[in-house]
């Protein structure tokens with residue numbers, strides 16, 4: 001059922017209104033429209049501006065530490081007994097996750113546009129830390145909105161943000177998690193639209209955010225493609241990435257979309273199990289709707305109220321997903337699957353023990369699924385896991401689950 | 407002519423300004439909303455904006471966020487809100503009712519089914535906060551075909567080209583959001599609002615309602631001087647929050663709040 005995507009088709013998306021097929025778009029209150037249109041125009045210009053791109057590349061190389069390695073997980077592959085498992089090491093990026101690829105790009109955009117005040121939403125705190133970091137780097141004022149519940153479960157990252165000079169706003173509304181943080185960031189933006197740049201942390205939000213975040217994160221897939229060809233002499237057979245809002249996944253997938261032979265797997269948070277309703281898997285179990293400025297798959301009740309989500313990992317605990325993923329699902333180009341909290345914890349332990357690489361709990365979802373997948377594949381095939389982040393931020397959560405006090 | 411157009415024309419003929427209160431349906435309880443709507447009319451409302459509660463009201467400040475939460479605790483759905491309008495219409499077929507809310511509950515119900523049900527219940531206009539005209543090409547025709555007014559927002563950041571384009575997509579009135587900010591957040595700068603509203607009048611023949619930041623007779627009169635109507639929201643919703651335990655007291659409090667605004671607006675007429 002999959003369609004062959006040509007370069008030409010891909011370069012036409014999103015269309016002029018920010019649509020990916022039936023998804024995406026710009027569903028915001030009128031006050032933000034002018035800013036979004038300006039951003040769209042300026043970004044289109046800067047995307048072709050050699051000076052901007054050279055600056056971005058330099059930051060990625062010298063500040064973020066790119067390229068990140070493509071590492072052969074030899075022991076894990078042997079234990080799994082199927083395809084060769086390779087790891088794209090985004091956990092080695094400065095600040096410990098892929099998020100900084102995007103924040104450095106957007107912060108440069110803000111600087112080029114002359115905006116000095118930065119706001120961001122965060123779930124796990126990784127995007128908040130990555131934003132606070134680049135704001136320190138570029139001398140920008142930084143405000144991070146974070147659900148009060150996440151402030152609790154990611155206290156380490158809250159402290160990191162404060163050390164970096166950011167103001168952290170604990171959001172008390174709604175379910176006190178990522179979606180509510182995004183609501184409050186949007187509210188702040190409306191009130192300070194003249195001097196403020198909103199650095200959205202994933203490929204969601206109104207057009208042009210899904211486009212520009214995808215562009216900034218695509219460095220992951222471009223490097224992987226080149227490294228795979230160098231190291232294995234061929235393209236990978238499968239790519240596996242976790243999907244919260246979908247930025248690390250789209251960054252990995254995008255440069256491979258027209259390579260039909262490469263299977264794409266986005267792994268959502270199955271929480272306590274899809275049939276319990278306590279999960280964060282809109283692509284697996286939701287339906288299309290409109291939230292946070294775009295049309296996409298959502299978790300909602302029959303009356304269109306956004307549903308509460310559950311995941312052991314704060315960074316996947318979001319009821320929506322980037323619109324481009326919704327489109328890739330509907331045209332059958334990518335597969336979206338889920339793994340439960342327990343399976344993810346298994347993946348976390350496994351990668352830690354067998355390879356000495358402690359993944360973020362978000363990433364652990366991709367690890368768990370990739371191990372299952374690799375076991376069904378041949379020895380001469382390759383699977384690449386996008387290791388979107390490292391697990392240090394999660395040790396409190398892991399300890400708690402194991403009943404240990406630290 | 408739509409009911410909204412009729413009311414606004416008649417007011418204009420009398421040199422009067424429209425008083426347009428907003429309350430969130432289902433707040434503090436679905437059982438009292440229709441009663442509160444009648445109270446608003448008795449206190450001088452010309453048009454009612456009835457909020458459809460949403461779990462993620464991104465354009466609203468804390469006051470209306472909490473109203474949505476109170477309404478949703480009782481499971482107030484879009485279908486129920488439409489049923490409330492139907493009930494209201496049994497004893498009031500003169501006061502226009504505008505549903506104001508976010509897109510997703512309408513999308514979940516299905517646009518065609520929503521438009522049919524709204525029309526059947528006697529709804530007059532639809533204002534969807536997160537639906538700019540650019541994204542309305544599927545939905546807006548369903549409203550127009552049923553003679554439901556599609557009301558769009560204008561803001562301090564809206565350029566002249568957009569003011570013209572948005573007005574072309576609108577009917578009934580256009581809603582000028584007087585501040586950069588969410589509902590209930592800031593105090594308005596009357597001079598700035600006046601300048602912008604006068605400018606909007608040059609670009610469209612539609613009546614202009616002004617909302618956000620109107621909290622008493624004084625601000626109502628100041629804004630009424632330049633606009634065709636004033637929309638009063640957060641201060642009413644806050645009054646509901648503070649008097650939710652006692653419906654009679656709540657009705658008195660709402661009346662006490664609206665009356666002076668009505669008088670202040672009417673004193674502009676002479």
Ligand SMILES: Cc1ncc(COP(=O)(O)O)c(C=O)c1O
Pocket residue numbers: 097098123124125126127201202203242243244245246247248249314315316360362363388389390
């Ligand atoms: C390490 C890591 N991976 C993945 C995610 C999920 O975000 P996305 O789906 O946008 O990559 C997060 C979000 O906080 C994260 O911190």
